[in-house]
Every structure is written in C-alpha cells, then in structure tokens.
Amino acid sequence: MLTLPDLPVRPALPRIVDALADGGAAVLVAPPGSGKTTLVPLALAAGIDRRIVVAEPRRVAARAAAARMASLLGERVGETVGYTVRGDRTTGPRTRIDVVTTGVLVRRLQRDPELPGVGAVILDEIHERHLDSNLALAFTQDARGTLRPDLSLLATSATVASERLSELLGGPVLEVPGSPHPVRTVWCPPPVALQGRTDPRLLDHVAAVVRRALSETDGDLLVFLPGAAEIGGVSRRLGSVDATVAVLHGRLASRDQDAVLRPAAGRRRIVLATAVAESSLTVPGVRVVVDAGLARVPRMDQGRGLGALVTVPESRATATQRAGRAGREAPGTVYRCWSEADHARMPAWPEPEIAAADLTPFALDLACWGTPSGEGLALPDPPPPAAMEVARTTLRALGALDTDGRVTPRGRTLATMGVHPRLARALLDGGPVVGPRRAAEVVALLADDTLTSGASDLTAAWRVLRDGSIPDRARRWRDEAGRLAASAREADPAAPADRPAGERGPAAPVDRRSPAAPVGRRSPAAAGLPDDLAAGLIVGMAYPERLALRRADAGRSYLMAGGTAADLAEASSLGGTRWLAIAVADRSPGHANARIRLAVAIDEATAVDAGSNLLTTEDEIRWDDGELLSRRIDKLGAIPLAERAIDPDVNIRADAVLAGVKKEGLNRLRWDTDARVLRERLAFAHAALGPPWPAMDDGTLLDRAAEWLGPDLTRVRRRADLAKVDAGAALRRLLPWPEAARLDELVPERLAVPSGSKIRVDYRDPAAPVLAVKVQEAFGWTATPTVAGVPVRLHLLSPAGRPVAVTSDLESFWRTGYPSVRAELRGRYPKHPWPDDPTTATPTRRTTRPR
Known part of the structure; x- marks a missing residue:
C-alpha cells in the first residue's frame, strides 16, 4: 500500500477523485509545494484503470515531476511513471502516468482527439497561460463534449482566476488551503532609484541581497532572475561567497538541469534561476528565495514579423508562486528586491502569452482542429484579431490554409512536423534541394535556441554540433534531426535520398524579371552545396523576409527583404559578409533597427533561390532632386537586385514630374512679371467675384496642377526644363469660360x-x-x-x-x-501745380512751367 507524503493536498485527495469520477471536470487551486503535481496523479491512477496524462508547461518540469512520482513509488522513471517531451521519451509497457509537455498533448489530440486508453488529463500550472496550455484545455474540453464524455479533466494551479476556468470546464473549484510551511517576507528595495529595469545597479543590488540572505538564514538559496544574461551578471558578482553557485535555465542541457534538481550534500548552494524554477518542481535544500521582481516575456512586432524578449515587472501572482519555493521542505524566507508599496502596483496576473506572441502555430492548430477562428472552443484567453490575421496570412503564403481559412493537406502535413510551420515548410521543400538529412539538421538547430549557445554564425554552430565537442547538446541535436528526417520521409516518401557532398552542379537559372516559382525541387543538383549555402537556403526558405543585403557604406547594417534594417553585433564573425540569411533577429521597443542574433553567410544566387516568391520587377519613374529618374528594378522584397534605364510613356513621365512639382513647390517654374501679375489678378477675381474664378493659393494650384500644368510637363526631364515652363501661359488654362473673355473688363x-x-x-x-x-x-x-x-x-x-x-x-x-x-x-516742388481746389483742377503729368 502506497503511503503518500503528508502534504496539504493529501486530505483533499478523496474529494478530488470524487469530482473527477465518471468523466468529471474540476479546477484545483492549491498553494506551491502542496503536492498537487505529484500526489493527485498518483491518487487518480489508483482509482482509474486507464492512463493518466499530466501536462506540464515546461520540459524540465515534466521530467522533474515524473522523477518525483517514480521515487515515491520506489521505482525508476519509465515504469509506472514515465515522461514524454519533444526529443526525449522514457515510458514502458507498464506506464500508467505519462507526464508530457502541453505541446506534446496538443499533438496527440490532433492525431486522435479520442485519446484512446487515457482516463484523465491533468493540466498543471494552468496559470502560466501559455499558448499550448490554452489549446490543450480547449481541445480536451471539446473532445470531452463530442467524443469522450468519460474523460476526466483537471486544471491545477497555485494562483489562478479560478472562476473563469470553472465556467469553461463546467466543474467545481476545489481549493486546498495552507502551504507546506510558512514563508516569511523580507522587503529589500534598492538603496537608490534605478534607471529602468536594465540598470546594471539592479544586479549589484540582487547580489547584495543574496549575500545578506546568506548571512541571515540557513539552507540553500533560489534566486529568480529574468534571463541567462542576468544570471551570468549576478554569478560574477558572487564570485567570493562561501557557497556553491549553480544555474538553472532553459538553455541548459537536460542533464545539467536535472543535476540541480537532485539533493546536494556539503556546502550551501545558491541556485540562480529563470522562470523555469517557478512551478512544478522542487529544488532540494532550498529554504530561501531571493526574487529580483522581473520577468522576461515575448513581444511580437506583427508588422515586421520580428519578436523580442522584453523585461517587465512580474505579477503579484508570479511573486506568490516564486515565494512558495522557499516553503516546500521547511519554513522559509523570501527576500523581495522591491518595496511593499511597489508590490501593490504590480499587475495582479501575468499577461497571457496569446496577447503578444507569434500566433502562426496557434492558428494552424485551430484550423487543423476544424475551428479556424476558435469560435466555440473553451479558450481561456481570446486571440487578438490583428495577430490572428497576420498568422493566417503567413499560413496562406505557406500553402497551409486556403483562401477561406480552411486547412489544406499541406497544412496538415506541416502541423505534424512538431516545429513551427515556417520551419516545417523549409524542411519539406528544402530537403529535396540540399538533402533531407542536412535540411533536418539545420531545422533542428533552428527549432531549439539552446543548441547555438549564443553563437551568431549558424554554420559555425552547426559544425560544433557535428564534431560532438559538446556531447549532451550534440546528442539532443542528432536525435531531433533524426526525428525530423523521419517525419519528412513519412510526409513525402518519394523525396530523393541525400547526395554525397561535393556533387554540386550548376544552379538552375532564375528569371528575375518575373516572380519565380517556389524553390521546391527545381535544382536537385544543389544537394552538393557547401554547408553555409545549404544552411542559408533552409533559413531563407523558412524566413524569406529576413534575407538581407549589406547596405552601402553602412558597415554592419543590412536591409532585410521585409523592409526592416538590421544590425550585426560588432563581435560577430559575419561582419563584412554581403548577403545574410537571418535566422534570429529581434527589435527592441524604441529602436528603428533590428538586431541580428543568428545568421548565415550566403551569396546572391542562394538568396534569390530561397526567396523566389518575393521576386518582383518594378518600374520606378519619379522626380528625384531635380532630375527625372526612369528605371526598371528587379527586387527581392525590399532589396534592389539590378536596375536598368527605361524610356517610359510620355504621360507616365509627365505624372512623375508633376509629383515632383507637388513635392518641391511652384517656385521651380518660371514666374516672370506677366505670369505673376496674371496670378494676382485671378486671385483677386476669386476673392471679389467668387466661383467660377479659380483660387490661386499654392495648395489649390498644386491640387489642380494636372489641369493647368500637365501638358507642359511632357517635355520636362530635368530642373532646367522645368524652369522653361511659362507659368503664365499655363495658368490661362484655368480661366473659366465664357467669363474669361471679360477678365480685362472685370479685373x-x-x-x-x-x-x-x-x-x-x-x-x-x-x-x-x-x-x-x-x-x-x-x-x-x-x-x-x-x-x-x-x-x-x-x-x-x-x-x-x-x-x-x-x-x-x-x-x-x-x-x-x-x-x-x-x-x-508746394515749397519743395514749386514747378508742380498745387491748386486750392484739386477736384476742379486740370490733371497733369508735367510741371507748371518749363525748366
């Protein structure tokens, strides 16, 4: 008989099991460390004869939860309790509890919404409001309503707006009061006002608080920081402390993450962690939490297709969640690096990911489910309409949606790849061009940003993985590349096998004067492309709008095909490269240019091949600084490739000059005395007599320039020609008839x-x-x-x-x-008449007497 630990959720287990009986649903709200992640699945497994699926928002949490439950059973992971995350699965024939990521659960639901063999689904830490969590909840609830009324569903969280979830699930809210152990709060605001959330003095302050906590308390410390960069900064500032400094973040290898979650003997530990340590796992030995008060969240620039990670104040709910880490094993203390007054001003809840993320995968999942708009689904947070339209536009360009927004067969294939639809497209279309295995290797590298380890040169990062110098990272990469290659073969069994390197043939010609066909299988001889061009082709096919050409005389600044400028870091080894295929770029708020994070050097032919759908030819006829510019430009998106002079139609030429006059003003014309006087007379006629006499102000004349000036502009090619135009003669075209015959009489x-x-x-x-x-x-x-x-x-x-x-x-x-x-x-001008009565005097132009 299994004896469960005496945690706060334990007395509530019978009530939870009863609420989920016979396909019931419920929302479980329990504080951090109460045992909801580990004890509830074990209790359900004892009463339900089918598998229990526990969905976690993060891979590290899924592995940790599985390991904890297996240890309670006295077993190894893979027996009664197993886990499945992308690229890593440990389960067996006796597995009753399968801990998965929410993304894995969504894929399973898409493959078979009945979830055969599953008796209950637990969506853990639903408060984090990730996109996959939204989809997993909506799809599971939809399946329960139509296919599986016997499927039990439990949503759990330490902090959540439970009423909304209860309404969506149609089940009760079950609250478990109390925490495993009390947690004391210590407020530690910075001693001086900081200049924004990126002020380096904040890291000084956090390090000082850590030293204070180390001297005032016992046990290990868990320090929450927004990202890996801040972890590195605080770690350097703690170099002399009498403790072991460890790190925990998403870029770590799974082996290193798991090592932090194992008990450690000897010296005290200071674990510097990102949000991955907020929930669903216990860092053994921790009695103290130091919270910097910041979170890093994604922000998507929908217009440019660029994202950025932005540092924001964490929510009060997140602060509660983090503080709970200190009381999981014993009474603890949380040191908050802000004031109690600042705490009251923090947002109550974290912003849902759906509010600012790239919704392309989300929109594809909805379309595959048969609900492109999401209408009728139990979505906790509705998707923003503008972001959804951008996502649908992208999917239509990939061939994943038809014009009515319904998923196409190609779209269903892209959705099965387990990567972003853009990467899935590059895998399927790029494999026949560069070789299936190489395409899979590059896509695997692009799909997991922990594999590049901050490198800016994608090809260099690829070679590091190939040589196996970082074994754990190389193993994960090879496994994922193998999975992707297998998925591509399954999607297209007729795809050609890899060709040996070095067999590169001539590239197929590209007609730049018309839009080219998609790359696809146009040039199979390119399978022998060198690594950089092969990688660049895959990157360019995934992100054609990020193909980039170095701007003239701009050093490390590039123009991307999407029209946004992007800058390379000074330290990047790619400096001086003329063409880049940019894999990762972001644009911070307030900055005009994007920052290039990861790219690969390519040549123009590869850029044209990868971005063939962006090839256009435009005729540019415009007035440019006193000259008529007439040229035909071949472009890759916003990037000019080649140009040649043309002689446009005379009317088109006149329109361009007219636009130049409107921009530069009427002073470019020849205004002699007669022209000026005529304009002034007509202006007076308009003021005194009104219509149909025309107004003569600059705005009106420019608005009507085509009427009175157009015929004279057909001969203009440069500013000197413009200065020859007789403005007076041109103005007469505006004279109203028949009133114009009386101009000299009236004015x-x-x-x-x-x-x-x-x-x-x-x-x-x-x-x-x-x-x-x-x-x-x-x-x-x-x-x-x-x-x-x-x-x-x-x-x-x-x-x-x-x-x-x-x-x-x-x-x-x-x-x-x-x-x-x-x-x-009269004394000054005695020779001129000065009569007493001027009204009767004779007018004269002369003097009164000769000189």
Missing part, C-alpha cells in the same frame, strides 16, 4: 487716371487692389475708383514718386488731407 491690368496715364494695378492683396498715382495726375477725380466693385486703395505720390498719403476715400482726402500735403510740398 483690368491697368486703370486710366484723369491725366490720361494708364497705371498698373497692384493686386498682391486680393482684398484691396492698390493703385500708385502722383497727386497731380489724380486732380479732377472726385470719387474713389473701384475694380469689380471693390474700392481701390490709392497710394498718392509726390512729384518725386514718394508716397505722401494712402486712402480708399478720395473725397475725404481732398477735403481733409490734401491741404496739409499741399502746405508741406
């Missing part, structure tokens, strides 16, 4: 004055035309002249042509203003 260019002179009217101010006339030539005018009913503003001049008065009321001026002007000027 005369000159006005006759009493002396007989015809003087030009100044229409620069459309509200008030101006006439500059000498006082003596205006004698006899008793009323102010008008133009189109608008009084003219008279600038009355001295005999020397200098203004002496401005008036729009000539009668008033003769009566009140003229006497003072006469008194002031």
Whole structure:
C-alpha cells in the first residue's frame, strides 16, 4: 500500500477523485509545494484503470515531476511513471502516468482527439497561460463534449482566476488551503532609484541581497532572475561567497538541469534561476528565495514579423508562486528586491502569452482542429484579431490554409512536423534541394535556441554540433534531426535520398524579371552545396523576409527583404559578409533597427533561390532632386537586385514630374512679371467675384496642377526644363469660360487716371487692389475708383514718386488731407501745380512751367 507524503493536498485527495469520477471536470487551486503535481496523479491512477496524462508547461518540469512520482513509488522513471517531451521519451509497457509537455498533448489530440486508453488529463500550472496550455484545455474540453464524455479533466494551479476556468470546464473549484510551511517576507528595495529595469545597479543590488540572505538564514538559496544574461551578471558578482553557485535555465542541457534538481550534500548552494524554477518542481535544500521582481516575456512586432524578449515587472501572482519555493521542505524566507508599496502596483496576473506572441502555430492548430477562428472552443484567453490575421496570412503564403481559412493537406502535413510551420515548410521543400538529412539538421538547430549557445554564425554552430565537442547538446541535436528526417520521409516518401557532398552542379537559372516559382525541387543538383549555402537556403526558405543585403557604406547594417534594417553585433564573425540569411533577429521597443542574433553567410544566387516568391520587377519613374529618374528594378522584397534605364510613356513621365512639382513647390517654374501679375489678378477675381474664378493659393494650384500644368510637363526631364515652363501661359488654362473673355473688363491690368496715364494695378492683396498715382495726375477725380466693385486703395505720390498719403476715400482726402500735403510740398516742388481746389483742377503729368 502506497503511503503518500503528508502534504496539504493529501486530505483533499478523496474529494478530488470524487469530482473527477465518471468523466468529471474540476479546477484545483492549491498553494506551491502542496503536492498537487505529484500526489493527485498518483491518487487518480489508483482509482482509474486507464492512463493518466499530466501536462506540464515546461520540459524540465515534466521530467522533474515524473522523477518525483517514480521515487515515491520506489521505482525508476519509465515504469509506472514515465515522461514524454519533444526529443526525449522514457515510458514502458507498464506506464500508467505519462507526464508530457502541453505541446506534446496538443499533438496527440490532433492525431486522435479520442485519446484512446487515457482516463484523465491533468493540466498543471494552468496559470502560466501559455499558448499550448490554452489549446490543450480547449481541445480536451471539446473532445470531452463530442467524443469522450468519460474523460476526466483537471486544471491545477497555485494562483489562478479560478472562476473563469470553472465556467469553461463546467466543474467545481476545489481549493486546498495552507502551504507546506510558512514563508516569511523580507522587503529589500534598492538603496537608490534605478534607471529602468536594465540598470546594471539592479544586479549589484540582487547580489547584495543574496549575500545578506546568506548571512541571515540557513539552507540553500533560489534566486529568480529574468534571463541567462542576468544570471551570468549576478554569478560574477558572487564570485567570493562561501557557497556553491549553480544555474538553472532553459538553455541548459537536460542533464545539467536535472543535476540541480537532485539533493546536494556539503556546502550551501545558491541556485540562480529563470522562470523555469517557478512551478512544478522542487529544488532540494532550498529554504530561501531571493526574487529580483522581473520577468522576461515575448513581444511580437506583427508588422515586421520580428519578436523580442522584453523585461517587465512580474505579477503579484508570479511573486506568490516564486515565494512558495522557499516553503516546500521547511519554513522559509523570501527576500523581495522591491518595496511593499511597489508590490501593490504590480499587475495582479501575468499577461497571457496569446496577447503578444507569434500566433502562426496557434492558428494552424485551430484550423487543423476544424475551428479556424476558435469560435466555440473553451479558450481561456481570446486571440487578438490583428495577430490572428497576420498568422493566417503567413499560413496562406505557406500553402497551409486556403483562401477561406480552411486547412489544406499541406497544412496538415506541416502541423505534424512538431516545429513551427515556417520551419516545417523549409524542411519539406528544402530537403529535396540540399538533402533531407542536412535540411533536418539545420531545422533542428533552428527549432531549439539552446543548441547555438549564443553563437551568431549558424554554420559555425552547426559544425560544433557535428564534431560532438559538446556531447549532451550534440546528442539532443542528432536525435531531433533524426526525428525530423523521419517525419519528412513519412510526409513525402518519394523525396530523393541525400547526395554525397561535393556533387554540386550548376544552379538552375532564375528569371528575375518575373516572380519565380517556389524553390521546391527545381535544382536537385544543389544537394552538393557547401554547408553555409545549404544552411542559408533552409533559413531563407523558412524566413524569406529576413534575407538581407549589406547596405552601402553602412558597415554592419543590412536591409532585410521585409523592409526592416538590421544590425550585426560588432563581435560577430559575419561582419563584412554581403548577403545574410537571418535566422534570429529581434527589435527592441524604441529602436528603428533590428538586431541580428543568428545568421548565415550566403551569396546572391542562394538568396534569390530561397526567396523566389518575393521576386518582383518594378518600374520606378519619379522626380528625384531635380532630375527625372526612369528605371526598371528587379527586387527581392525590399532589396534592389539590378536596375536598368527605361524610356517610359510620355504621360507616365509627365505624372512623375508633376509629383515632383507637388513635392518641391511652384517656385521651380518660371514666374516672370506677366505670369505673376496674371496670378494676382485671378486671385483677386476669386476673392471679389467668387466661383467660377479659380483660387490661386499654392495648395489649390498644386491640387489642380494636372489641369493647368500637365501638358507642359511632357517635355520636362530635368530642373532646367522645368524652369522653361511659362507659368503664365499655363495658368490661362484655368480661366473659366465664357467669363474669361471679360477678365480685362472685370479685373483690368491697368486703370486710366484723369491725366490720361494708364497705371498698373497692384493686386498682391486680393482684398484691396492698390493703385500708385502722383497727386497731380489724380486732380479732377472726385470719387474713389473701384475694380469689380471693390474700392481701390490709392497710394498718392509726390512729384518725386514718394508716397505722401494712402486712402480708399478720395473725397475725404481732398477735403481733409490734401491741404496739409499741399502746405508741406508746394515749397519743395514749386514747378508742380498745387491748386486750392484739386477736384476742379486740370490733371497733369508735367510741371507748371518749363525748366
């Protein structure tokens, strides 16, 4: 008879087993360390004669949970309890409890939604809100409703919004109070204000808190940090402590991860860990948790197809989960590297992965399930519509979805590969080109970022794995490559076998003047490509929009086919390479350029071959800095490949010049006096008379430029030609007919004055035309002249042509203003007439007597 440990969940086991009887469902909420991950499956296995599937969000958690349950049974893993994760399976014919990752469970459901032989499914740590967890919950619940009403389902978590889950599952919430042991909280805010979450002084502070905790407590320490870089930084700062510093993160080999989870004797340990240590596993000996208060989450730039890992404050639920690690085996202490006031401002729950992730695999899974939109499924978090549309667009480009969003046979094949649909496409289409095994090796490398160990040169990382210098990593890579190669053969049994290296033949020609066909099997002779080009072809087929050409005079900056600039790190060995196939790039918020994390050097022919679907030919006819540019450009996405001059149709050429005029402005035209005066007269006509007289402001003229300027632009090729265009003659095309015949009558260019002179009217101010006339030539005018009913503003001049008065009321001026002007000027200009009554005097352009 199995004796289970005395953990908080143990008294609740009968209640849990009863809730799941006869295909029941429930939500179990129990604190960290309560035994829900290990004791509940064992209890269910005792009452259900079929297999129990326990789904964990992480591989390390799945292996750890299986090992813990096997130890409670006094057995080895693979007997009653086994596990299955991608690339690693330890089960046997007697296995009753199979601990899997949520991704493995989703694949099983897709293959056979009835889950034959399975009596219960446990979705552990559902609070982490991963995409696969969402799908596993939705698909299992859908299968229960249609095919397997006898299948029991339990969702478990230490911290979760249980009401929503209870509603989705249609079962009760079962709460287990209490923790295995009490945990004391110590608040340790930084002594100085930090400049953002990447301030290096934060690592100084965390290291100081670790030293303090080491001196104040007993037992091992578990330190939560957001990523491997921060783990390295704190580790260096702890170099002199009297303890063994160990690390635990997702990039570690499984052997090294498992070693941290085994009891250690001797010196105290400080385990520096990422979020992988938050749940479903116990780090033996830990009595103290130091929490930096940060989490690293993915952010997807949907427009550019680039993601980034962003450091954010953790949620209060995550802080509770982390703190619980300290009380699993004995009373413990959590040192929080922030203040209690900051804690109150933290978000209550972590953001669901679905809110910011690449949804391409998610959308394909939904389509394969027969619900492309997810409607009707028990999804805890709905997918964002914009991100789903980007995902569907990608899947249509891969041939995985038809135009109605339904999955195609090719899409079902891609979904069985167990990798991202982009990588599955590269595996299937690239295998016949570079050789199936090499394609599988490269895809295996791309699918697991722990294999590259921070290298920026993918080919170099590939060679390291081939030579086996890192045995555990090489073994995982070879196993995964073998699995992928087998999957590809199963999907396409007619695919050719690998050809020996060195048998490279001439590459098939590519017609760059038209979109090329997909790569596929166009050039089987390329199986003898050297490693870098073979790897580049696979990378380019997976991520064609990341094929990149070095920008001219830009050093380590590249332009990707998708249109985004990307920069190589200074230390990268790929510097100076003209073409790259970029496997991993990210763009941090606030940065215009992406950062190249992993790439491979290629040549132009390989780039064109890999990105053949992006090949286009565009005619570019535009006005560029005073010149008409006319060329035909062959492009790979946004990357120009070749160009040649063309002589476009005259109307297309005129349109390009017109666009240039609109951009540079009307001053590029020739505005002589006649043209300027005509424009001013027409502007006045529009202001005084209104339509149909046209407005003459820059905005209106530019908007209507095609009407009045277009015919003159057919002969323009450069700025000098533009300066020859007669703007005045062109403007006359805007004159309204028949009103245009009366322009000189309505808005005369000159006005006759009493002396007989015809003087030009100044229409620069459309509200008030101006006439500059000498006082003596205006004698006899008793009323102010008008133009189109608008009084003219008279600038009355001295005999020397200098203004002496401005008036729009000539009668008033003769009566009140003229006497003072006469008194002031008649002594200065005695040869000119200065009559007492100017209204009856004879106007004249001459003096009163000869000189």
